[in-house]
Amino acid sequence: MSDTPATIAANATPPRMARKIKGLSDRAIAWIFVGPTIFLLLAINIFPLIWTIRLSFTNFKANRINREPEWVGLRNYERILTDTDIWLNMQATAHFLFWTIFFQVLIGFTLAYLINKKFKGNDLWTTIIVLPMMLSPAVVGNFWKFLYQPQIGLFNYIIAFFTGKDPSSFEMLGSVNLAPWSIVIVDTWMWTPFVMLICLAGLRSIPDYIYEAAEVDRASKLRQFFTITIPMVLPFLMLAVLFRGIENFKMFDLVVQLTGGGPGSTTELTSINLKREAFEKWRTGYASAYAIILFVTVFGLASIYVKALNKVKER
Amino acid sequence: MSFSVTEPSKRSKWFAGTMVVIYALVTMLPLVWIMMTGFKSPSDAISYPPKVVFEPTLEGYVNLFTTRTRQTDEFLAANPPETWYEEIVRQYDMVIAGPSKFGERFLNSVIIGFGSTFLSIFLGTLAAYAFSRFKIPLADDLLFFILSTRMMPPIAVAIPIFLMYRQLGLSDTHLGMILLYTGVNISLAVWLLKGFIDEIPLEYEEAALIDGYTRFQAFYKVVLPQAATGIASTAIFCLIFAWNEYAFAVLLTSGTAQTAPPFIPTIIGVGGLDWPAVAAGATIFLLPVMIFTILLRKHLLRGITFGAVRK
Numbered sequence: 176m177s178d179t180p181a182t183i184a185a186n187a188t189p190p191r192m193a194r195k196i197k198g199l200s201d202r203a204i205a206w207i208f209v210g211p212t213i214f215l216l217l218a219i220n221i222f223p224l225i226w227t228i229r230l231s232f233t234n235f236k237a238n239r240i241n242r243e244p245e246w247v248g249l250r251n252y253e254r255i256l257t258d259t260d261i262w263l264n265m266q267a268t269a270h271f272l273f274w275t276i277f278f279q280v281l282i283g284f285t286l287a288y289l290i291n292k293k294f295k296g297n298d299l300w301t302t303i304i305v306l307p308m309m310l311s312p313a314v315v316g317n318f319w320k321f322l323y324q325p326q327i328g329l330f331n332y333i334i335a336f337f338t339g340k341d342p343s344s345f346e347m348l349g350s351v352n353l354a355p356w357s358i359v360i361v362d363t364w365m366w367t368p369f370v371m372l373i374c375l376a377g378l379r380s381i382p383d384y385i386y387e388a389a390e391v392d393r394a395s396k397l398r399q400f401f402t403i404t405i406p407m408v409l410p411f412l413m414l415a416v417l418f419r420g421i422e423n424f425k426m427f428d429l430v431v432q433l434t435g436g437g438p439g440s441t442t443e444l445t446s447i448n449l450k451r452e453a454f455e456k457w458r459t460g461y462a463s464a465y466a467i468i469l470f471v472t473v474f475g476l477a478s479i480y481v482k483a484l485n486k487v488k489e490r
Numbered sequence: 491m492s493f494s495v496t497e498p499s500k501r502s503k504w505f506a507g508t509m510v511v512i513y514a515l516v517t518m519l520p521l522v523w524i525m526m527t528g529f530k531s532p533s534d535a536i537s538y539p540p541k542v543v544f545e546p547t548l549e550g551y552v553n554l555f556t557t558r559t560r561q562t563d564e565f566l567a568a569n570p571p572e573t574w575y576e577e578i579v580r581q582y583d584m585v586i587a588g589p590s591k592f593g594e595r596f597l598n599s600v601i602i603g604f605g606s607t608f609l610s611i612f613l614g615t616l617a618a619y620a621f622s623r624f625k626i627p628l629a630d631d632l633l634f635f636i637l638s639t640r641m642m643p644p645i646a647v648a649i650p651i652f653l654m655y656r657q658l659g660l661s662d663t664h665l666g667m668i669l670l671y672t673g674v675n676i677s678l679a680v681w682l683l684k685g686f687i688d689e690i691p692l693e694y695e696e697a698a699l700i701d702g703y704t705r706f707q708a709f710y711k712v713v714l715p716q717a718a719t720g721i722a723s724t725a726i727f728c729l730i731f732a733w734n735e736y737a738f739a740v741l742l743t744s745g746t747a748q749t750a751p752p753f754i755p756t757i758i759g760v761g762g763l764d765w766p767a768v769a770a771g772a773t774i775f776l777l778p779v780m781i782f783t784i785l786l787r788k789h790l791l792r793g794i795t796f797g798a799v800r801k
Contacts, residue, residue: 201624204705208620212613212676213632219651219673220639226650237653286513292498294507302787303514306521309783309790311734313751314772318524321765327536329523342538364517369794376795425643428736432755449645454741459649466646473641 224470231464238457251464260440261448261465268444271358272423276416278363283370284412288404290371291378305368312365316432319361323347323433354434354442361429366422370415377411378404406490413484417477424473445469521776527769535765549578550766554592554757554774558584592771595753599775601664602749603732606671610728611721613672614679619709621680622687623695633684636677644674644737652742662743670742671732678731679724682793686720687713723789726782733779750775 199207231251235244255261286304290297307315322330325346335342347357381403389399427446430436436443436451443451449469453462498506527535529546552575560583569585571577579586621629651670652661660666690713698708714721740752754771757764783790 199705201705205620205624205626208616209626209632212617212636212680215613215669215673215676216636216639219670220642220647223647223650223654224642226654227646230649237649282513286510289506289510292503292506294503294510297507297510298787300510300514301791302784304510304517305787305791306780306783307517309730309779310776311736311751311779313734313736313740314754314775317755317768318772319520321527321768322520322523327538327540329519329540332538332540364520372791372795421641427643427645428751431736431740446643446645449643450741453645453649463649466643466649469643470641470646473643477641 227463227466230460231467233460235460235463236457237453237459244460247460251461252468254461255465255468261445263440264443264445264448267355267440267442268424270355271362271426271442271444272420274356274359275362275366275423276419278359279367279370279419280412280416282363283367283415284374284408286367286371287374287378290375304371307365308368310365311428313428313432315365316361316429319357320348320433323357325349348434349438351438351441354438358430358433358442361433362423362426365429366419370412370419373411373415373418374408377408380411381407410484410488413480413487417480417484420480421473421477424469521780524769525773527766528773530766530769532764532766535769547578548575550764550770552578552586553764553767554770555590556586557588557590558582559587561585590757591753592750592757595748595750596774598664598747599733599749599751602667602671602747603729605664605668606675606732607725607728609668609672610675610679611683611725614676614683614724615714615717615721617676617680618683618687619713621684623692633681636680640674640677645741648738648741651738655742662745662747664747667739667743667747667749670738671735674735674738675728675731679728682724682727683717683720686717686724689720690716719789723786723793726786726790727793730779730782 230244232246232248233244234247234251236242290301319330322328325331325343328342328347330347331342331345334340334345345353347353385403385407386399389403394402425446426444427450430442430444430447431450434442436447440448445465446469449462449465452458452465526544528550529548530541530544531547531549534541534544535550556575556579558579563583566580566583566585571580576586620626621633626632655661655666658666660669694712694716695708698712699705703711734751735749736751739749743749743752750771754768754775755763757767757771
């Protein structure tokens with residue numbers, strides 16, 4: 176035991192730092208334990224971020240590493256913020272965010288409310304409902320593409336069956352009007368369970384005695400729902416919205432596989448557009464500025480939102 | 491049964507149960523459909539109206555794992571098929587030329603998935619223990635910093651990581667992807683594990699320390715066994731993330747270290763995507779996660795909400 180690195184290090188520790196117990200001082204252990212994690216985070220997350228910021232002020236192209244990049248100041252930012260196409264991508268992203276969150280909250284909360292009724296076998300059915308969110312978005316996008324095929328797809332067949340339309344008369348992925356909705360449908364299918372689980376946690380955190388007190392006061396069920404259930408679940412619901420918002424703002428894999436940003440650029444969300452600039456057109460400096468703008472946007476919106484969330488929590 | 495005002499009525503339970511079951515069945519439909527498609531012949535897979543009853547075949551799976559070439563009639567007549575999979579291929583006058591890349595890609599998913607999970611858990615447990623038990627200066631700020639790294643869009647950091655990896659010779663290597671996924675996963679691991687370790691009473695370790703154990707010994711002989719279930723469920727989360735990741739995989743790997751998600755959609759048959767083979771690949775790829783979820787549902791469901799609510 177005497178020659179382990181720990182004991183060698185312990186012997187090298189000055190006595191005032193070492194505790195009376197054997198081995199390393201607590202402080203040394205703390206740094207040995209936390210150090211590698213911090214180092215990895217700096218290397219994989221923070222260092223690249225700083226590098227991105229630096230690149231965003233240059234006209235660097237990653238496919239031409241031998242060319243000396245020029246410092247262009249704020250020109251990349253200026254060009255992005257005045258580019259109308261990018262505003263269209265932002266708009267598409269905003270629409271996508273709004274509708275996915277709308278449906279996921281509506282369906283997710285309803286499901287949580289129903290599951291909270293503690294009917295027989297709800298555990299099994301909850302597990303089945305949760306499955307989609309555990310799967311790979313890219314693979315999911317790929318097989319939904321199959322379901323959406325106008326000639327052979329199951330989705331089109333079912334819709335046609337119920338509406339009496341000709342299934343090849345509507346192309347979920349190929350039509351400008353429907354393509355954004357095809358993404359909303361898959362995202363809702365996949366992520367409603369997440370909102371549901373958070374809502375369920377919220378519903379289960381409400382103590383029974385509050386309802387009992389309301390019952391004594393002869394408050395109607397409807398009234399109890401709006402004055403107890405909703406306000407108590409609201410912080411949880413807002414948290415779910417925050418997570419879904421951040422995740423969907425970054426949404427990439429699902430959309431790439433489903434529509435690839437098309438038809439035209441109707442489903443070209445900002446992250447798809449960003450990928451195109453960075454890894455197809457190789458405008459690295461420009462794409463870096465774009466990435467920073469997106470990052471700042473998410474961060475800004477998220478922190479405003481968290482402030483609102485904290486206010487709701489305080490009530 | 492004791493009367494309680496908060497216990498839902500029988501009728502409302504029945505209604506709730508019916509609605510949830512209907513939703514669950516609709517949710518299942520795409521998954522069941524894709525699994526069925528994996529066992530269809532190419533012509534059954536693209537028939538209209540969609541075929542619910544069909545003759546199952548392993549053609550999709552054979553196509554997934556092999557590459558095939560067309561052969562002359564003389565060759566086919568001179569070399570009769572020896573195996574059942576060779577026979578399946580023969581109906582199209584083809585022979586199996588060799589294995590496809592799917593096996594390799596799947597193996598990459600396993601190596602990178604388990605490698606990064608192991609590393610995230612190893613580093614995450616140490617860090618979580620330190621955050622839970624020691625006074626660390628600025629602990630709250632550090633923890634928040636660890637969490638905030640998750641807000642970054644993958645593509646924003648992909649550009650410099652792409653450049654950095656090229657310099658270090660890490661592009662398209664297993665090690666590079668393992669380190670990258672660990673970097674992404676570790677924030678979640680630290681947060682979840684800290685919660686689990688916080689719940690273990692301090693007295694256990696103190697008793698061990700008084701008995702003459704060192705901190706290290708107390709940590710791995712007392713704390714680790716107590717945290718085992720928490721560590722296991724955190725590991726599943728990390729594994730699921732690494733298993734499902736696509737953006738980094740598609741941007742930073744091209745061959746040697748590419749995982750299965752970017753590969754599955756590229757399985758081409760005669761005239762476009764070979765849907766049964768794609769479905770077979772998706773099934774093989776999704777199955778482990780589905781089994782994990784069903785077997786460990788209690789832990790997983792708790793982990794998700796717990797992780798989210800804590801933040």
